[in-house]
Amino acid sequence: MVTEKGFCAKLKAFLIFAGPTTFVFFTVVIIPFLFGIYLSLTNWDGIAAAYRFIGWQNYLTVFQDQLFWKSFFLTLKYVFFTVVLVNVIAFVLAYLLTRGVKGENFLRAGFFVPNLIGGIVLGLIWHFVFSRVLVFIGKSLNLSFLSYSWLANPEKALWALVIVSVWQYSGYMMIIHIAGLVNIPKELIEAAIIDGASAGQRIRRIILPLMVPSFVVTLFLTLQRGFMVYDVNLALTDGGPFRSTELISMHVYKKAFLAQEYGIGQAQAFFLFIIVAAITLAQVYFSKKWEVEM
Amino acid sequence: MKDLRWQFEIKEKKRKNILPFLRQLLLYLLLAIYLFPFYLVVINAFKDRRAIISNPLGLVRPVKLTNFSAAFIKMNYWQGFWNSLVITALSVVLIAFFSSMTAYYFLRYQGRISKFLFFLMVASMLIPFQAIMIPLVRIYGSTFKLLDNKWILIYMYLGFGSSLSVFVYHGFMKSIAVELEEAALVDGCTRIQTFFKIVFPLLRPTTITLVVLNVLWIWNDFLLPSLVLISKTNRTLPLSTFYFHGTYTSDYGLLMAGLLLTIIPVIAFFILMQKHVISGMLQGAIK
Structure with missing residues (x-):
């Protein structure tokens, strides 16, 4: 490869090709991130020009904050049910849609539609569905579990959030599973049929093991998105009623921008960073590991 | 004998035809459930508030576009x-x-x-x-x-x-x-x-x-x-x-019209x- 000689030429090439991106990347991502770590060690309230360094105190406050833990465990519950349901539904849809049904492409596109639309709009649509339509259906059919809005009930609001998220993401994960299913060699399935394997056995013994790489992708993607959910949460329930659906991102937002406790908010945000980073690193680890085995 | 066998073959054929048909029916039913919220947005965008409260599932008789023009202005759509x-x-x-x-x-x-x-x-x-x-x-x-x-x-x-x-x-x-x-x-x-x-x-x-x-x-x-x-x-x-x-x-009604207007560009x-x-x-x- 021909390369420029001399320091000046090299510097010029760097500035032209990588300079702008590097500058923007540092000013938007790296510096704020590092500054954020510093902020979490101060008592800044968002307004005062002067603030001091207070060490680990914010992190201690976070660990003793019951509302934070409540929000964290709510998030865990939400993530658990969303991840399981999304993956099961997405796999079933993908399985049914790779067997030569008429109008397959239309169906795939149809299930995918909720993904195109932002969480805010989806949340607002379902807000109407839960607070008006389902209540109307419940009242006219005398179904007691539907005759009051789920969004006003602290026991049920989180489930409303789970339902919307499952609806939102299962089409996307279905597409990933379809790609995985299409790549399974036909000869394998045919050989199994000749050997007399039933449909159930074929799924359990052949298809599912071969789908592990797809599941790694969908599991971690749903995990990540679950921990970071904000838009749907805001538009559907706004954390209510009585904080029964205030998930971790919203908790951080409210701590920082509404309660003006920026240092504590940033400490909580850093906690969220550790979780998301750990999930992503685990994904990289597992997909590498299974790649070798395949 | 031959008749019986013929009948059996027809039955077998029917059974084979009915399974994909059921699968297809199930999938379209699921899709209908999936897209039902969007359907609700569309039908209610044409109704006024009173019609929606009395029955959010019903269709409208006189189709009115007033919600859209109002939403356009009130949400400053353009x-x-x-x-x-x-x-x-x-x-x-x-x-x-x-x-x-x-x-x-x-x-x-x-x-x-x-x-x-x-x-x-x-x-x-x-x-x-x-x-x-x-x-x-x-x-x-x-x-x-x-x-x-x-x-x-x-x-x-x-x-x-x-x-x-x-x-x-x-x-x-x-x-x-x-x-x-x-x-x-x-x-x-x-x-x-x-x-x-x-x-x-x-x-x-x-x-x-x-x-x-x-x-x-x-x-x-x-x-x-x-x-x-x-x-x-x-x-x-x-x-x-x-x-x-x-x-x-x-x-x-106004809200649904606004939501529909927001969805249309992405679709x-x-x-x-x-x-x-x-x-x-x-x-x-x-x-």
Whole structure:
């Protein structure tokens, strides 16, 4: 490869090709991130020009904050049910849609539609569905579990959030599973049929093991998105009623921008960073590991 | 004997036909359930408040468009649409332009700096936006007073979007033969000419994938613009939809019309680029 000689030429090439991106990347991502770590060690309230360094105190406050833990465990519950349901539904849809049904492409596109639309709009649509339509259906059919809005009930609001998220993401994960299913060699399935394997056995013994790489992708993607959910949460329930659906991102937002406790908010945000980073690193680890085995 | 066998064969045939039919029926039923919320938005966008409260499932007799014209004005639709369009289009183009150049540099000028910067960009994809938003507002808001400005938002999208795009371009560029570029360089092209005349056109499939991914992300994004854009005239479509909803909480017909107006551009984008959207989202997930 021909390369420029001399320091000046090299510097010029760097500035032209990588300079702008590097500058923007540092000013938007790296510096704020590092500054954020510093902020979490101060008592800044968002307004005062002067603030001091207070060490680990914010992190201690976070660990003793019951509302934070409540929000964290709510998030865990939400993530658990969303991840399981999304993956099961997405796999079933993908399985049914790779067997030569008429109008397959239309169906795939149809299930995918909720993904195109932002969480805010989806949340607002379902807000109407839960607070008006389902209540109307419940009242006219005398179904007691539907005759009051789920969004006003602290026991049920989180489930409303789970339902919307499952609806939102299962089409996307279905597409990933379809790609995985299409790549399974036909000869394998045919050989199994000749050997007399039933449909159930074929799924359990052949298809599912071969789908592990797809599941790694969908599991971690749903995990990540679950921990970071904000838009749907805001538009559907706004954390209510009585904080029964205030998930971790919203908790951080409210701590920082509404309660003006920026240092504590940033400490909580850093906690969220550790979780998301750990999930992503685990994904990289597992997909590498299974790649070798395949 | 022969008759019996014939009958049996017919039965077998019927059984074979009925299973796919049931599967198909099940799938279409599921799809109907999936799309039911959208159907509700559409039918209720044409009704007034009283009709919706008395029966949100019923169809309307006189189809009225008053909700739409009212929503257009009250949510300042064109303003929001225009802001979203400018922000999305410029961000996406800038991301593609600068990220492809950067990825090219990292690949063709391998050295310690390239390696370090590339590693840093890949590593930064681990950071959730929530971990940056507070210092970001602090730096750009209280220190530099740069908030409430479309251009600074585009600048931020360039910063947040470049990591993934550099990474994807980098992966794809590895498969491009160096010989082509060498020939161009020997023939007297400069580096920049070589890149734009030879390399960039070859990157087309990747560029399309990234454009789709970034369009959907930026068009639908809420949290970052809600922090950066403050005044009404700067709002993007998701922001104006959200605040519109806050102002007219119980005027359901109006709200549904507003939601429908917000959904239409994305659905149009999807219909036009269906194949690219699905394959783009797929590659974005697997990356």
